[in-house]
Amino acid sequence: MAVTKKTNKQLVLDGLLSENPIFRLALSMCPAVGISSSVMNGILLGIAVLFVQVFSSCTISLLKDYIHPRIRIPTYTLVIATWVTVIDLVLAAYVPVAYKAMGIFVKLIVAFAIITMRLEVFACKNPVVPSFWDGVGMGTGFMFGMVTLGTVREFLGTGGLLGHDLIGTRPLLFFILPLAGFFCVGFIMAIFNYVEIVYKRMKRKRSIAQ
């Protein structure tokens, strides 16, 4: 049981950048490839994942001492499914406007690898507060990744952002297709890796200079 020593701020930042679920951990690639065809989709799915991740992380971290280690994965799935259903029903009943936009995204989430993985790696070993912040970091990191992908793909594919036409033509329709999702994820992943290499090199130089 390795309890984390990171501060809450660090946890959130890690989720956003150095442990970004899509570009660094390469988790939940199906939605990243399939659904990131527009910025709005990215934002909506990001919000849905953020909520489910935070709620599930907190629940598992509260219940971690009572879960038999042999059945932890089924329990995670149950917890996620419960939260997805609860959010779905509550939205449908009390916020019909939000439900109209988010309904299909919420229902997709049950099988997302990122949530199960964070429960397994983090929430089941840590107290509630760090788990909460880890959930927030991972959720926003996922949203950030989806929005980045959505921006690239929507702009190149339709020549607009958020449904507004910006340049009047559709430069490369190819980017809207699911296939282009792979290319975009790959390229952005490469950029992330390159930044990491440069950053480490700078750090090493600085430590040598000192």
Next chain:
Amino acid sequence: MKQIIRITVGLVISCLVAGAVMGGVFTVTDKAKKRNEHLAVQETMLGLLGYKDAKQVPADLKLYSIYRYIITDGSGSQYLGYLVPVAEGNETGYMLLKLDLQGKFISKKNIDISPEKAREAPERESALKAVLKPPISFRYADEAIVATLGKKRLAYLLPGEFLGFKTTIKAMLALDPSFGIVGLDILEHEEDPGLGGEIEQEYFKNQFKDKSYDRITKLKVIKEPLPDEYKKYLEKSKWQKGAFSKEQIATIRKKYQDKDIYAITGATISSKAVTDGVKGMVRKFAYRMGKLEAVIVNEKIPAVFL
């Protein structure tokens, strides 16, 4: 052995707790959810008829529901049962018309139920049970709504569902009295957002508008890019003032009226599913309505929408 028991008990308890939580939330939210759905359907219906908000709706617009049931009698042969709204003095009541599968009239019976109560499925069932006693059994098939404006029949509204790429798609169709499409709206679906989910976008669903009955029966999906001017024309809610002149609208409408449906990029299966679903709904409804109409006229049923 001890392990197995502990695992089993643990899993059973977690399942029970999860089930209890979901069930609890469901019972609390069910009523509000149903009400929202009902409101959404109402709004969709008025929207399809061209009324954007409740203020525009004229006072003499009336929506009458016809419910179709499949009746099975003791010997196992099947009949169609139509619950048709009829005029009873100044009130609206319901009458059950029993037709055989070829659409020939068999019998009629008055059903004691008000239109408000008829909206609830359990109420309808108990009212029908009073007339159709065992061994006769019946089950609900579908609903069609006739919209009238004064004495004139304005449109038919058909709620329906068909199979999409992933699960069923619930849609609402508005047809004019000669069964051409006035509008299509997608009520509920679980297609993938960004791909099949695009079926709820105006540039897809508005393509069905203005197609005549003959055209619908031969409707196909074509894999061609949607022309830009047509896309702009279809996205009606994004129109700026004066974006299209009346002549432009008329020419574009005429140009694309007889075209097939342009498939959504990356979602040909969903596009096909919706097109086939719509086709099926229109064809079946036109056939059934024709038969029912003939019975109503021949038997001099005082239906309210005549």
